[in-house]
Amino acid sequence: MTALTNLLDLDPAQLVAYCGELGEKPFRAKQLLRWIHQFGAHDFDAMTDLAKSLRDKLATRAMIAAPAVISDHISTDGTRKWLLDVGQGNAVETVFIPEENRGTLCISTQAGCAVNCRFCSTGKQGFSRNLTVGEIIGQLWMAEFELRKSKGIEPGHKGERQITNVVMMGMGEPLLNYEPTVTALKLMLDDNAYGLSRRRVTLSTSGVVPMIDKLSQDCAVAMAVSLHASNDALRDSLVPLNKKYPLRELMAACKRYLEFAPRDFITFEYCMLDDVNDTDAHARELIALVQGHGGGTAVPCKFNLIPFNPFPESGLKRSNNPRIKAFAQILMDAGIVTTIRKTRGDDIDAACGQLAGEVQDRTRVQERMQKMTEYQQKFGKNFGRIIEVSQ
Numbered sequence: 131m132t133a134l135t136n137l138l139d140l141d142p143a144q145l146v147a148y149c150g151e152l153g154e155k156p157f158r159a160k161q162l163l164r165w166i167h168q169f170g171a172h173d174f175d176a177m178t179d180l181a182k183s184l185r186d187k188l189a190t191r192a193m194i195a196a197p198a199v200i201s202d203h204i205s206t207d208g209t210r211k212w213l214l215d216v217g218q219g220n221a222v223e224t225v226f227i228p229e230e231n232r233g234t235l236c237i238s239t240q241a242g243c244a245v246n247c248r249f250c251s252t253g254k255q256g257f258s259r260n261l262t263v264g265e266i267i268g269q270l271w272m273a274e275f276e277l278r279k280s281k282g283i284e285p286g287h288k289g290e291r292q293i294t295n296v297v298m299m300g301m302g303e304p305l306l307n308y309e310p311t312v313t314a315l316k317l318m319l320d321d322n323a324y325g326l327s328r329r330r331v332t333l334s335t336s337g338v339v340p341m342i343d344k345l346s347q348d349c350a351v352a353m354a355v356s357l358h359a360s361n362d363a364l365r366d367s368l369v370p371l372n373k374k375y376p377l378r379e380l381m382a383a384c385k386r387y388l389e390f391a392p393r394d395f396i397t398f399e400y401c402m403l404d405d406v407n408d409t410d411a412h413a414r415e416l417i418a419l420v421q422g423h424g425g426g427t428a429v430p431c432k433f434n435l436i437p438f439n440p441f442p443e444s445g446l447k448r449s450n451n452p453r454i455k456a457f458a459q460i461l462m463d464a465g466i467v468t469t470i471r472k473t474r475g476d477d478i479d480a481a482c483g484q485l486a487g488e489v490q491d492r493t494r495v496q497e498r499m500q501k502m503t504e505y506q507q508k509f510g511k512n513f514g515r516i517i518e519v520s521q
């Protein structure tokens with residue numbers, strides 16, 4: 131028996147091709163897309179405007195399946211976190227953050243991550259594998275329709291949408307899982323699927339410069355860049371990928387991206403680490419960096435300061451609140467819009483860098499090491515290595 135095709139893996143064009151293979155007209159693809167992504171259907175029998183013969187054909191060849199939910203927790207502040215099984219002992223997280231006028235879903239793109247930032251517990255797990263399109267878009271599919279179910283809201287394009295914004299800020303580096311990430315993005319934007327505007331979908335990257343350029347051509351959504359440091363020596367020690375793509379190149383790539391981006395600024399994320407990157411001098415150096423003093427590229431930007439979520443092995447501490455506020459003030463005094471991220475869902479470990487470590491299967495080390503070697507050949511020998519913080 132041949133394996134069933136998971137229709138969540140297919141983008142609109144692929145769905146047209148798939149319908150063609152079944153001897154069906156292209157408009158069937160549009161109907162399917164709507165049933166799947168607007169009505170949350172997983173059962174072909176529910177697709178009442180498709181001919182019975184087509185429904186029967188699909189039932190024997192295809193399926194609509196998101197990763198299975200391992201756990202589902204709701205925090206006292208309304209944040210909801212799902213842990214999803216992506217097979218072979220790997221799990222990823224999806225987090226829903228409700229706010230006054232919007233609902234944001236934070237999704238993962240890889241199980242583990244090879245970049246190995248010093249302050250990130252996902253990075254500390256090493257890299258397991260890339261998620262498929264179905265596993266990425268399946269997080270949005272599952273979450274949207276679970277949320278509607280919980281509230282008793284009917285599915286359908288007129289149904290009240292629960293998820294208005296998506297951020298790729300969960301586990302993994304989206305630009306190192308490029309093709310599936312872009313396909314999933316295209317589904318998010320498609321009017322027959324989720325119809326989100328490009329401004330409401332944000333990809334967060336640690337700075338894979340060539341892929342930032344590629345994304346600007348393939349699917350320019352809003353961009354967040356994990357900066358975390360004001361100079362190369364410090365960033366090398368926190369985000370090892372900086373050795374391959376240093377700040378000067380990263381700033382130039384950000385500026386190029388803005389020519390195609392749906393917003394006129396880049397969001398720089400900056401994880402506040404006590405006594406590591408949080409002094410007044412760092413703030414001033416940061417201003418010089420993003421304003422292009424000293425010959426670099428100036429980048430129109432906003433800052434999002436993230437209080438570090440500590441985990442035991444990191445050996446790092448969260449900056450205290452007055453320090454974070456003082457740091458923000460220096461940036462704001464220089465005319466840079468700066469926000470301090472509220473920590474949400476602390477009681478269910480839904481914060482950044484706390485993701486899914488507990489269910490990781492640690493027996494597959496060899497496979498992960500092999501993948502790491504591949505990345506090191508591609509990005510240099512320090513890729514994914516922990517380098518001690520030097521200031």
Ligand code: SAH
Nearest residue numbers: 250302303334335336356399438439482483
């Ligand atoms: N790999 C991508 C997206 C996932 S990480 C990236 O690095 O941008 C999403 C954000 O969470 C990044 O800005 C990352 O630096 C931040 N982060 C990771 N671990 C953290 C921690 N322990 N505390 C606070 N922020 C963290």
Ligand code: SF4
Nearest residue numbers: 243245246247250253
């Ligand atoms: Fe990977 Fe992002 Fe964590 Fe760095 S911060 S290790 S890039 S997930």
